Amino acid sequence: MSDNRTAKELLSVKHLKQYFPIKGGIFGRTVNVVKAVDDISFSVNEGETVSLVGESGCGKSTTGRAILRLDEPTSGEVMFEGTNLLALSKSQMNRKRKDLQMIFQDPYASLNPRKTAVQVLEEAMEIQNIVPKKERRSRAIELLETVGLSAYQADRYPHEFSGGQRQRIGIARALSVNPKLIISDEAVSALDVSIQAQVLNLMKSLQKEFKLTYLFISHDLGVVRHISDRIIVMYLGTIVEIADKQSLFRRPQHPYTRALLSAIPTLDPDRKKERILLKGDVPSPLNPPSGCRFHTRCMYATDRCKSEAPVLREAGMGGGHQAACHYIEEIAEGALYSRRE
Numbered sequence: 514m515s516d517n518r519t520a521k522e523l524l525s526v527k528h529l530k531q532y533f534p535i536k537g538g539i540f541g542r543t544v545n546v547v548k549a550v551d552d553i554s555f556s557v558n559e560g561e562t563v564s565l566v567g568e569s570g571c572g573k574s575t576t577g578r579a580i581l582r583l584d585e586p587t588s589g590e591v592m593f594e595g596t597n598l599l600a601l602s603k604s605q606m607n608r609k610r611k612d613l614q615m616i617f618q619d620p621y622a623s624l625n626p627r628k629t630a631v632q633v634l635e636e637a638m639e640i641q642n643i644v645p646k647k648e649r650r651s652r653a654i655e656l657l658e659t660v661g662l663s664a665y666q667a668d669r670y671p672h673e674f675s676g677g678q679r680q681r682i683g684i685a686r687a688l689s690v691n692p693k694l695i696i697s698d699e700a701v702s703a704l705d706v707s708i709q710a711q712v713l714n715l716m717k718s719l720q721k722e723f724k725l726t727y728l729f730i731s732h733d734l735g736v737v738r739h740i741s742d743r744i745i746v747m748y749l750g751t752i753v754e755i756a757d758k759q760s761l762f763r764r765p766q767h768p769y770t771r772a773l774l775s776a777i778p779t780l781d782p783d784r785k786k787e788r789i790l791l792k793g794d795v796p797s798p799l800n801p802p803s804g805c806r807f808h809t810r811c812m813y814a815t816d817r818c819k820s821e822a823p824v825l826r827e828a829g830m831g832g833g834h835q836a837a838c839h840y841i842e843e844i845a846e847g848a849l850y851s852r853r854e
């Protein structure tokens with residue numbers, strides 16, 4: 514966990530936009546645009562775990578992919594150790610990828626079925642040319658052991674491993690190039706709950722051992738609660754709230770965050786909470802609502818929310834807690850009542 518007094522910024526995303534053109538007609542013209550990520554800014558400090566959460570389609574994966582330039586962002590800046598990644602040439606960016614690795618939800622899809630575990634890691638080291646050829650195999654085996662696999666499993670193929678073990682290989686592959694930042698995109702979502710906990714604990718211990726920084730993408734607030742230092746809540750391509758984990762869970766400020774948190778089951782009978790049901794589905798990013806994007810589902814929305822987009826501003830008890838809502842104070846004081854039956 515990072516200490517704010519000594520925190521050093523590793524990644525800073527500024528006004529990032531990712532619009533995907535939708536082509537149509539016989540001439541393949543752009544007929545519409547998906548605003549998957551629409552002007553978001555945030556930073557991640559060295560050694561920190563910052564999570565991006567929100568419902569499916571809110572732009573979490575798109576943000577991760579844009580940072581790594583797996584898709585070229587429409588505009589904005591991605592500052593990594595003071596260098597704007599979006600201004601690098603393709604070959605400079607390829608070299609930089611050593612420092613920024615991504616792990617995915619489905620390691621089976623991202624592992625070559627014809628390569629053994631050890632070959633997967635050797636290949637990653639070869640691409641980045643970081644370990645002399647004759648040392649790669651022993652380094653790969655060492656890494657497999659670091660992530661909890663055994664040397665005798667090194668020459669097995671992906672299909673010979675369980676889902677959790679494959680994710681461990683995915684993590685070892687990311688580690689094999691000595692990254693500084695790991696972007697984890699729903700890395701434990703496909704695993705059974707008990708295996709999820711093991712992989713999350715492994716990620717935590719690797720973070721300490723290798724001084725890693727994580728950007729952790731997940732739709733699951735239970736998982737995010739386990740691993741995060743700070744949490745960023747996204748809704749329809751925008752950020753609605755940023756806070757450290759304790760502040761977010763104890764004092765959520767945005768009506769959307771309140772609704773998300775109210776859906777987490779609690780085992781404590783003294784802390785029964787009222788479930789806030791969100792009406793309707795998430796609108797399409799092809800045609801996002803005017804003003805505050807959440808206004809169509811917000812029980813507090815006024816005419817102002819329909820026309821004026823709120824900006825992120827200090828909320829709650831301060832300390833970096835920010836939310837984008839016109840009525841943070843009124844909602845907190847209970848002065849605004851639900852406008853919907």
Ligand SMILES: Nc1ncnc2c1ncn2[C@@H]1O[C@H](COP(=O)(O)OP(=O)(O)OP(=O)(O)O)[C@@H](O)[C@H]1O
Binds near residue numbers: 547568
């Ligand atoms: N290459 C693309 N072309 C067109 N639209 C895209 C593309 N990639 C993503 N989108 C759209 O952008 C929006 C955001 O998608 P994204 O995958 O980032 O969401 P997410 O929050 O990660 O959700 P999920 O967990 O379901 O992947 C969605 O509406 C998605 O359909």
